Each structure stands twice: as C-alpha cells, then as structure tokens.
C-alpha cells in the first residue's frame with residue numbers, strides 16, 4: 668500500500684499513478700490515487716512522470732548517452748547526486 672500525496676488515503680501500489688510535482692524549481696515524485704488523478708492532471712504543477720520526463724528529448728539524450736557508455740542507471744544516479752552536492756558547494 669502507498670499513500671496518495673494529495674488525499675493521504677492508502678491505495679495498492681499498482682493503482683498509484685506516479686507524477687512529478689514542480690514546486691519552485693524543484694521536482695518532487697508524488698503518488699496519485701485514481702480519485703485524485705483528474706485533479707492532478709488539471710493542476711499545471713503536476714506532470715505525468717512517464718510522459719513528462721522520459722519522452723522529453725533532452726532527457727532522451729541523457730538516457731541514450733548512458734546506454735552508449737553502458738552506464739547502469741544507479742551509477743548515473745550517483746553521479747547526478749554527487750554533481751548536485753558539488754553545485755551546492757559552489758553556490759555557497
């Protein structure tokens with residue numbers, strides 16, 4: 668069971684719709700239950716996680732590059748996270 672990010676009710680994982688909520692310039696992963704899906708779709712701050720990100724051309728290039736270099740997703744994630752930390756330090 669997972670908790671819906673909008674109504675806080677619990678639903679089975681497979682019925683949850685994964686969405687990305689943009690707050691300020693940050694993206695947050697959200698679980699949206701079937702009842703809230705219409706509401707989230709109508710909200711311009713919510714993006715469909717699958718459609719919004721993986722089909723984006725720029726992100727497609729990142730995925731292509733990772734595949735070309737045979738980098739597993741978790742390694743790319745580590746790189747992104749350590750890069751984010753470096754950027755944070757540089758901005759201080």
Ligand SMILES: [Zn+2]
Nearest residue numbers: 671674700703
């Ligand atoms: Zn809900």
